[in-house]
Amino acid sequence: MTTTMTRAPALPAPRGPVSAAVLAALRGDRADLPDPDGAAPYGEDLQLALYCCYELHYRGFAGVDAAREWDPALLTLRARLEDAFLGALRRDVPGGADVRAELDGLLVEHVDAAGVSHHLRRDGELWQLREYVALRSLYHLKEADPQSFVIPRLDGPAKAALVTVQHDEYGAGDPTRAHSRLFADMMAELGLSDSYGAYLDSAHAEMLAEVNFMSLCGLHRGLRAALVGQFATVELTSSPGSDRMVRAMRRLGCGPAAVRFYAEHVEADAVHEQLLRRGVIAPLLEAEPDLAPGIVFGIRAAVLLAGRSEERMLDRWGRGESALCGPAGTGGP
Secondary structure, eight states, rough: OTTTTTSSOOOOOOHHHHHHHHHHHHHHHSSSSOOTTSSSTTHHHHHHHHHHHHHHTTOTTTTTOGGGGGGGHHHHHHHHHHHHHHHHHHHHHHOOOHHHHHHHHHHOTTTTTOOOOHHHHHHHHHHHHHHHHHHHHHHHHTTTTTHTTGGOOOHHHHHHHHHHHHHHHTTOGGGSSSHHHHHHHHHHTTTTTOHHHTTTOOOOHHHHHHHHHHHHHHHHHGHHHHHHHHHHHHHHHHHHHHHHHHHHHHHHOOHHHHHHHHHHHHHHHHHHHIIIIIIIIHHHHHHGGHHHHHHHHHHHHHHHHHHHHHHOOOOOHHOOOOOOOOOOOOOOO
16 A cells, blocks of 8 residues: 555755756656766755665655666766765764774763754744654654665674664564654654655755765665664664653643654664664674774764754754745744
């Protein structure tokens, strides 16, 4: 049965010459694709173009031939976009190889810590909460799918432990408990569209980059360590943030279906933290110690990209403006 979560979304509007050319190619235009060298690596045009290329490996787009997933011209352009994005991250993320110290650092939260969940818990407004959920839907309606690409790239205990985490992410056998389904239920209760990809036109480049980094690492075997680092970052930092979101939603009078998604993550991600540290990362490094710098890179890049996205939201909200790129029916100003 086709549902709003499984139906392929419509193509978005372009944000520059590169994304316009990619979208034209997806519609069947066989014209030569442009040189992307002038596109800003973190910019709207490049990030949307890259997101659309990656989406071909997930649900695709309505009216787009599934064969475009392996179109040589699109794959060639995607590789150049990836080089620009990855090159910028490698320039902006300091190197390191001490995985234990990096993981321990994720568990330390300073007393003056700031972020979206802190803001929403303390004094955020309902329209800001709804905008945040709309933006996060780009990942959470396909939650855990980018990380599943890494499963065949692992072996032994690391693979077994990661599959255990993914089993929980997908509802432990109950599709109504899959985290993506819980997120969709939350969106519906908040008066948002739970259709997959509904808010792509509203998502800023910083949010696109967060999701693109997961896809980039998942689709490249050479970046499997970075994907593990990214996944660990999410799981190690999720529980306290999810607890703040539960408090924010209760303060704002949200219903039980809205609260349920984050309440589930308070407990589940505390367990996943231990599985990833002891079950995935420890045996992976024992078998392949040279992957340590890649894991640290994945952690630091994930933190950088999440920070950029949150800074944009908080900056816009602080000025009384919407954080969305376009109207999304969230009830904002």
